[in-house]
Amino acid sequence: MTALDLHREHNTGSVQARELAARVKDSGVEYLYYQVVTLTGRVIAKVVPAKHLLRNLEKGIQFHRTAIADLQTTRDGVLLGGGAQAAEFTAMPDMDSFNVLPWDESVGSFFCRLYEPEHIPEIGGQTLATDARSLLIDTHRAFRDETGLQMKTGCEPEMSWLGEKLEVHVRPGASPAYHMGNLELMRPIYKRVMEYATAMGLDMIEGDYEDPGQLELNWMFDQCELTADRLMTYRMICRQVASEFGVQASFMPKPTTGSMGNGCHHNFSLWRGNHNVLAEPGRRDLHLTEIGQHALGGVLAHAPGSMMMMASTVNSYKRYWDAGLFAPNCVNWGMDNKTCTVRLSANGRLEYKIPDASVNPYLSHTLLLAAMRDGLRNKTDPGAPDNSNSIPATPDRSRMLPKTLGEAIHCFDQDEVIRSALPGEMAALYRDLKADEWARFCAVVTDWEKKMYMEYLP
């Protein structure tokens, strides 16, 4: 049986399938979005009238891959799906991802997993090698099988809301963070986002205003694959709310020079059943168990190698250059130390601060699992916690994180554990996309250069 057969069997034969069909029928949903997340974290979709649900659960939805550069697969260097072969791929809906759009309850949605179509010899019915969402689900399952542990995470997406009416005055030398007046300015927006998010299954827990226009809203931590889906849903909600209010919602990692960047810190913990193995039960002083230290050791050892995916755009790196604005720039960890790459933020919870708001959460979580598995296997020592209370402007070279996308590509190439955490074709495609992005950026003459050099006379 292929992976596609198994998915189909589940979508057609199970009690869940019958219940879902009844639920969709009763819900008044008339249209369904079949959503696919691409390698660079875009959501693409097809819409189908809901009366075809049973057919779609069985046969899936076909997408023409040549139109989707960030999902392309090749075989022996030849584009699969190009030319005469024109192989579409099959997107199979995950039934438990069903949701209804709160802003138009006649529309429902699913997230899908992707498969090679059945007629392609040898690989027909296998998972599409470039499907990061499937990769996370499979990697987490393998991690559980090997270690007996599962990863729970909570993401902290920061983002910028831009619009004339949202501009705030910042007194020179002061920070607008937590300012009540600023939060009030955002009230209609955060209320609408939280209303939609709650309706779509996110258990909202808190929110705050940070730098000008920057809002962070959090929801409850959960299994890592659910958190990843919810981050995608959250971004879609923000886009919708922005259009309702005529403003712009941006997840750009560093929208303004000199202001804080938009991070997306990942808080993670490891669980055996109901027990969080990062902490000793009942112990109150801040501590990290031996198993937690090994997992952390892996995360730190592979932080440079995974940065191409954690901070995946040219712009991402501007966040780390501004020492003092709480984005890390070297490989270190600390006990409740906000300047570090990983912070033990509470007993049982590690906060990984490299990922930014544009991250593909399926890739970031996959790489966290791969790095932790390596740390657990090798009992990697994370070193002593860093007690210094500032981000070094010039960190010790041996502990430096890559400071450009170009350097991050190089670090990825050097890290066998991280490269092999992705199927070969996915690693190659992602690297190509990023190398192309970096090369195109390097060729652009910026305003900064013009200001610096246009008038320069020796």
Ligand SMILES: NC(=O)CC[C@H](N)C(=O)O
């Ligand atoms: N609240 C904070 O710790 C700020 C984080 C910071 N905005 C970042 O880029 O990661």
